[in-house]
Amino acid sequence: MAADSALLLILLFMAAAAAGWYVARRTAPDSRRNGTERELNADYFAGLNFLLNEEPDKALEVFVRMVDVDSDTIETHFALGNLFRRRGEVNRAIQIHQNIFERKGLPRRHREQALRALAEDYLKAGLLDRAEAYLQQLADQPAYRREALERLVLIYEQEREWEQAIAIRDRLADETHTGRSPVVAHYFCELAQKALAADKPEQAQEYLRRARAADRDNLRGAILRAEIAVGEGDFKLASRLYRRVMEQDPGFAPLTLPALRRCHEAMDDRAGLGELLSAMVSKQPGLKAGLAYAAIVDEGFDDPITRECITDFVRRNPMLTDLMSTLRPDAASDADGEQGLRRITRALRMLSASNPSYRCENCGFSGTVLQWQCPTCKNWDSTRPTASFRFEASLGVPRLAR
Ligand SMILES: [Zn+2]
Numbered sequence: 001m002a003a004d005s006a007l008l009l010i011l012l013f014m015a016a017a018a019a020g021w022y023v024a025r026r027t028a029p030d031s032r033r034n035g036t037e038r039e040l041n042a043d044y045f046a047g048l049n050f051l052l053n054e055e056p057d058k059a060l061e062v063f064v065r066m067v068d069v070d071s072d073t074i075e076t077h078f079a080l081g082n083l084f085r086r087r088g089e090v091n092r093a094i095q096i097h098q099n100i101f102e103r104k105g106l107p108r109r110h111r112e113q114a115l116r117a118l119a120e121d122y123l124k125a126g127l128l129d130r131a132e133a134y135l136q137q138l139a140d141q142p143a144y145r146r147e148a149l150e151r152l153v154l155i156y157e158q159e160r161e162w163e164q165a166i167a168i169r170d171r172l173a174d175e176t177h178t179g180r181s182p183v184v185a186h187y188f189c190e191l192a193q194k195a196l197a198a199d200k201p202e203q204a205q206e207y208l209r210r211a212r213a214a215d216r217d218n219l220r221g222a223i224l225r226a227e228i229a230v231g232e233g234d235f236k237l238a239s240r241l242y243r244r245v246m247e248q249d250p251g252f253a254p255l256t257l258p259a260l261r262r263c264h265e266a267m268d269d270r271a272g273l274g275e276l277l278s279a280m281v282s283k284q285p286g287l288k289a290g291l292a293y294a295a296i297v298d299e300g301f302d303d304p305i306t307r308e309c310i311t312d313f314v315r316r317n318p319m320l321t322d323l324m325s326t327l328r329p330d331a332a333s334d335a336d337g338e339q340g341l342r343r344i345t346r347a348l349r350m351l352s353a354s355n356p357s358y359r360c361e362n363c364g365f366s367g368t369v370l371q372w373q374c375p376t377c378k379n380w381d382s383t384r385p386t387a388s389f390r391f392e393a394s395l396g397v398p399r400l401a402r
Helices: 002-027 030-052 056-066 074-086 090-101 108-125 128-138 142-158 162-176 183-197 201-214 219-231 235-248 250-266 270-283 287-297 304-315 318-327 329-333 338-352 391-401
Strands: 358-360 383-385
Touching: 056 090, 074 090, 074 108, 090 108, 108 128, 108 142, 128 142, 142 162, 162 183, 183 201, 183 219, 201 219, 219 235, 219 250, 235 250, 235 270, 250 270, 250 287, 250 383, 270 287, 270 304, 287 304, 287 338, 304 338
Parallel strands: none
Antiparallel strands: 358 383
C-alpha cells in the first residue's frame, strides 16, 4: 500500500517537473540541448525501470537526480518532500530536502526553506540532535528566528537540557521584546532538583535564588525551599514558606497543609498549628474547602477549626448529606457531633483513594504525582491538586465490578 502510493507520488512529481523541463528545453541553446537530452533519456528509462520493478526508493533517487533543482522545479521538489514527510516516509523527505539544500548557488530564501524542511523531517523522525543542528542554523536567519527558537525550546525541554532552554528562552524574549518568560523559573527549579540529587545543596539554593529572581510568584521554588528547610530541620522556615504558598494560591492547600502539619508536629506545636490554621482561614475564607479536603484525605488533622471546615464541607454537599443519611440514618442528624463527623470523614477518605490527586486544567490529564509540566499538553503550571470528590466515579466502581 505504501509502495503503491509512493509510486503515485513519484509519477505526480514527474508530471509536475515535466512542465519545468519543457520551459528549460525551449530556452536552452541547441548545442547544450542534445547532450542534456541524451543523459536525461537514459536516466528517465532507468528510473522507469525501477518503478516497474516496484523499487520506489531507487526510482526516486534517479528522478530527483534527473530533475535539476532550479527556479522552475524547486517548489515541486519541496512539495514532494513535504508530502512524503506527512505520510511518515521521512527518509524519502530527507533525501529530497537534502538534495535541494546541497545545490550550489541556491537563493537564500530557498536555502532557509530547505533548512526548515530538514528540521521538520528530523523532528518527525524523532532525531532531535539533527533537528537541533538545523534549527540552530535557522535561528541565525531573521525570517525564521522566532519559529526556530520556539522549536528549540521544546527540544531542550524534552531533552531536559535546562541551561540550553534558559538561553533560548532569553533569546526568544529579546526577539519578541516580551521580557523573560516565567517558565525560566521552572528550569532553575529543575536544575536545583538535579543539584539536590547530586548532594550539592549550596548549588541548589543558588538555582532557587535565580528561580525567584525569574518569577517571584513561582510556587514550585517556594515548595522546594520548604522541603530543603525540612531536610535541614528548620521547621520554622518551612512552615513560613508553606503558608506563603497557600496565601498565594489556596488551591495548593491539599498539597501544602499536610506538610505544614508535619512541620508543627516536628516542633511539638500542635496547638500552635490550630491557631495558625484558624488565623489563616479567617484571613482567607477561600482556604476552608482546601483545608477540609486536606484534612479528610490526610488523617493527621485534629483541631476545632479543621472539624469546623469539614462540617461546613459536608453541609454544602447535598449529595453527600443525602448519601450519608441513607447509609447511616444517625449520621446526618449527628453531623455536628463528633461521631457523625468521624464516620463521614472515614467514608470520604475511602472514596478519595480512587481519586487522582492532580489534574491538568488545560487538557484534563490526571495522575497521582504533581508534574509541573503536563506530560500530555506540555503546558507549565497547568496541573493542580484536586480538591473535590468524584462521587459518581467512585460509586460506579461496585456497579462495574458486579
Ligand atoms: Zn495538560
